[in-house]
Amino acid sequence: xxxxxxxxxxxxxxxxxxxxxxxxxxxxxxCFLVSAIVAIYVVQPLLLKAFFSVLSGLLMVRFFVIYHDYxxxxxxxxxxxxxxxxxxxxxxxxxxxxxxxxxxxxxxANNSKLFTTSIGSFPIVTKxxxxxxxxxxxxxxxxxxxxxxxxxxxxxxxxxxxxxxxFLSCPRRHIDSLLALIIHFAASVAIVFYLGxxxxxxxxxxxxxxxxxxxxxxxYAQHNFPTVFFNDKEGWTYECAALESSSFMQMNVxxxxxxxxxxxxxxxxxxxxxxxxxxxxxxKAFPELQHAKRTSLKLKDIYACLQLKVWDVKNKQMIGxxxxx
Numbered sequence: 234x235x236x237x238x239x240x241x242x243x244x245x246x247x248x249x250x251x252x253x254x255x256x257x258x259x260x261x262x263x264c265f266l267v268s269a270i271v272a273i274y275v276v277q278p279l280l281l282k283a284f285f286s287v288l289s290g291l292l293m294v295r296f297f298v299i300y301h302d303y304x305x306x307x308x309x310x311x312x313x314x315x316x317x318x319x320x321x322x323x324x325x326x327x328x329x330x331x332x333x334x335x336x337x338x339x340x341x342a343n344n345s346k347l348f349t350t351s352i353g354s355f356p357i358v359t360k361x362x363x364x365x366x367x368x369x370x371x372x373x374x375x376x377x378x379x380x381x382x383x384x385x386x387x388x389x390x391x392x393x394x395x396x397x398x399x400f401l402s403c404p405r406r407h408i409d410s411l412l413a414l415i416i417h418f419a420a421s422v423a424i425v426f427y428l429g430x431x432x433x434x435x436x437x438x439x440x441x442x443x444x445x446x447x448x449x450x451x452x453y454a455q456h457n458f459p460t461v462f463f464n465d466k467e468g469w470t471y472e473c474a475a476l477e478s479s480s481f482m483q484m485n486v487x488x489x490x491x492x493x494x495x496x497x498x499x500x501x502x503x504x505x506x507x508x509x510x511x512x513x514x515x516x517k518a519f520p521e522l523q524h525a526k527r528t529s530l531k532l533k534d535i536y537a538c539l540q541l542k543v544w545d546v547k548n549k550q551m552i553g554x555x556x557x558x
Contacts, residue, residue, distance in 0.1 A: 294448055356378070484530055
């Protein structure tokens, strides 16, 4: 059973894209997404509008994972066409390239480290640290991890976190964050003015809420699940962070397609250069990766993940508010 760097090096042959396959998945997903959005404005029955609205939100999740792979330089590298396409999508989805890549690269380099800043991830404190916080600090920490905050990722994680905070922190560096907000609100105003509130509700608000809520929860649960393990800086290793602090989220074939295999998150963190469409192949090829720590989209697992609040160093597990009290 390979471990550590030996295991990482063994996955290297899979860290090669099939360029035609990358383009096929990118273009087909984009066509599906554009078609679903157009259908929202074309069809008349509200039930059909709602159906295509939900479908658009799920397709946005799939294309976001493709965008995410591109930002890792995993697929479509050095393609001018892909560069333009992904830049536009980053602005559209309220995750501009500058802030997304910087924060996500930091997340990969510091995944599961205790006592580091929470750039690109949900904050985690130890039980002792939490008990030493002021009432206001506790409320702020719990607010960030609250289920409603995750559900409203559209506002909390993307609009506020990705765009507003990044621009205010460094306007010159993150001018694209401001541009994303301007485009988003201008499009919303234009849709309401020319097509009405119903068009905005089904064509903008609902798809973005669905996509961002789903994305925020996936990102949360992939590193906040009952059997997760966290470590301090001295005991931290990259491979341990991938296999002990990143989950394999079990899904049915439909949801695996809509999430572009991001549920194989332990493999993605082990080697981010493996294209999303090759992750299941790697899982089958390596027995070492088949005993991953798991969660799922079942209600009981979602509930279990959302209950977790702080890291109990003594018992080496995440615990909820009930255990704290």
